[in-house]
Amino acid sequence: MKKPAILKSKRPSTPHDASLLPEGQGRDRSSKMLEFITDEKPQPGEVREIADGVFWLRFSLPMTGLNHINLYAIRDGDGWVVVDTGIAMAESKRQWEGHFRKLMGGRPVNRVICTHLHPDHTGLAGWICRKFGAPLLMTRGEYFLCRLLVADTGHPAPQAGINFYRKVGFTTDQIELYKKRFGGFGKAVSELPHAYDRLTDGEWGKIGGRTWRIIIGSGHSPEHACLYCEELGLCLTGDQLLPNISSNVSVWPTEPEGNPLDDWISSCHKLIAELPEDTLIGPAHGIPFRGAHRRLNKLIEHHEKALDRLYEFCREPKMATEVYSVLFRRPIDDGNRIMAVGEAVAHLNCLKGRGLVSRRLNDAGQFTYKSRVPRVA
Numbered sequence: 001m002k003k004p005a006i007l008k009s010k011r012p013s014t015p016h017d018a019s020l021l022p023e024g025q026g027r028d029r030s031s032k033m034l035e036f037i038t039d040e041k042p043q044p045g046e047v048r049e050i051a052d053g054v055f056w057l058r059f060s061l062p063m064t065g066l067n068h069i070n071l072y073a074i075r076d077g078d079g080w081v082v083v084d085t086g087i088a089m090a091e092s093k094r095q096w097e098g099h100f101r102k103l104m105g106g107r108p109v110n111r112v113i114c115t116h117l118h119p120d121h122t123g124l125a126g127w128i129c130r131k132f133g134a135p136l137l138m139t140r141g142e143y144f145l146c147r148l149l150v151a152d153t154g155h156p157a158p159q160a161g162i163n164f165y166r167k168v169g170f171t172t173d174q175i176e177l178y179k180k181r182f183g184g185f186g187k188a189v190s191e192l193p194h195a196y197d198r199l200t201d202g203e204w205g206k207i208g209g210r211t212w213r214i215i216i217g218s219g220h221s222p223e224h225a226c227l228y229c230e231e232l233g234l235c236l237t238g239d240q241l242l243p244n245i246s247s248n249v250s251v252w253p254t255e256p257e258g259n260p261l262d263d264w265i266s267s268c269h270k271l272i273a274e275l276p277e278d279t280l281i282g283p284a285h286g287i288p289f290r291g292a293h294r295r296l297n298k299l300i301e302h303h304e305k306a307l308d309r310l311y312e313f314c315r316e317p318k319m320a321t322e323v324y325s326v327l328f329r330r331p332i333d334d335g336n337r338i339m340a341v342g343e344a345v346a347h348l349n350c351l352k353g354r355g356l357v358s359r360r361l362n363d364a365g366q367f368t369y370k371s372r373v374p375r376v377a
Helices: 024-033 090-102 125-132 140-151 159-168 172-181 260-274 292-313 337-353
Strands: 047-051 054-060 068-076 079-083 109-113 136-139 197-199 204-207 210-217 224-229 234-238 280-283 357-361 367-371
Touching (some): 109 125, 125 136, 159 172, 260 337
Antiparallel strands (some): 210 224
16 A cells, blocks of 8 residues: 655634643644644545555544544454444445445444543444444443443432532533533433443454554553554544644542543653654544654653642642643633532642642532642652
């Protein structure tokens, strides 16, 4: 197969599940340091072969900030392996039906792999699995958390969630909005299979006669699976490594004391150790690119700088809802408030885990954070 031409990209993007933290001028410099396989923005439904037998599929998303997701189909003997599936909506089904006919030539999908639990990745997994009688492959943490979140659909918001958002500083009206929107996750996911095949870190398997290895990262989701084929020099990274934006890293009510940002930074270091710099990266959003180490180091730097700003800002006690100005440049409104406070708590929990801030409940029962002075190493 002819190797795709390498071109420089000038195009940033902003996904619905991306970090609200701005990468600033670093975003532009980071993008220019990367080598993209094309400078042409594919259209929804378009197919491009990025490695021998590996096809990049561009699907639509009904989001204002991000209108696409990259899915991948890998030729596998007499059938196909699908990596991620798109959100559960009629347009995505129509796009898949076209690919089943034209790209796959009526040959079956024999495995469905989901990198992680979010609806733009798992939304049509159950539908495709049932259509072809194919097994679903996911990590354990992603599969069961996805099932749990889908099961919330139609139920009232739990008291634990209400307590979490009250402690982080939400107003009564903001809590009411959380309660109103609770359970929406399952509306974007077709029913998952009731059994799955577990993916584990370092596991090796064959697709199309080639060996692929699972590399698990964390932070954006609990056990995100990346698929690496050394022979092809290709890694399908889902949301664990994106070219132009940083994935959302948030604390959620289900694990209020979690430290996902520390997990995210550790996972960036892990991918640097696992992947050669010239690996072709197939991300879930944006254009496939080379320059993994440069991008991963930029992501680490991006969050470390945000932590430094936050530490300085918390010389006086601050609630999570009071630190937006040092973390985010865009206005925080009802549309992104839950994600914003989740990212704020993730950064505060990381500082707390490093021993750099202390936390206490104020008289109103809300958490406040204060920097330790002198700074604790």
